[in-house]
Amino acid sequence: MYETLITTGAAPSLKTLAEQFSITPTQARRALQRLHKAHALVLKTGGDEILMAHPLSAKPTDYRVTIDDVTLYANCAWDSLGIPAMLNCDARIEARHPLGGDAMRYRIADGELENDGRYFVHFAHPFRQWYDDIVDT
């Protein structure tokens, strides 16, 4: 699943996962639901569509991460840095400002954060509540 998300920016479908692991779609759905319960990924409420596999988002968000010529989306500011941390690579990141909508840019190069000092991240919920509503977190 991560391999598909990382290389294409899109989550694999249930059918693709079933074929890849030579299992039935029902077995694939159950496996995804187990991973969802274990907080390893986030499924759409009441469905089997993958929304998030942290730090990646399967849907476009306000946090766009470019690695070479591939565009990925992160779930939040933290996850935008989580992608290059996970892949141990350079990345260019463009976030949309929550108030004005203008672009805020920063990058990771050789393991270092560039354009630092100007930006702050607000964590809305304390750690003990993060998994109460992971999408809002």
Place this chain on the structure above:
Amino acid sequence: MLFRSESEIDKWRRRVGRNRGAVLSLSQVWALAERWYHDRISPDYRGKSAAEAQSTFRALGLTGEFWLAPPA
């Protein structure tokens, strides 16, 4: 969410009716991301326990009630 200043955070909070949470510099968040996600796609990755998460926070100086693990 990402902002350019703490005053922007307060403005946004008033607009959307949010309480103040925790505010970290982007460099602090990079340090957190490195520790949190570096092994995420390792075949040996088995998730983080609440205790492991809290230990990661503590190593970065993130202490206090906001960063406490949920009760077991």
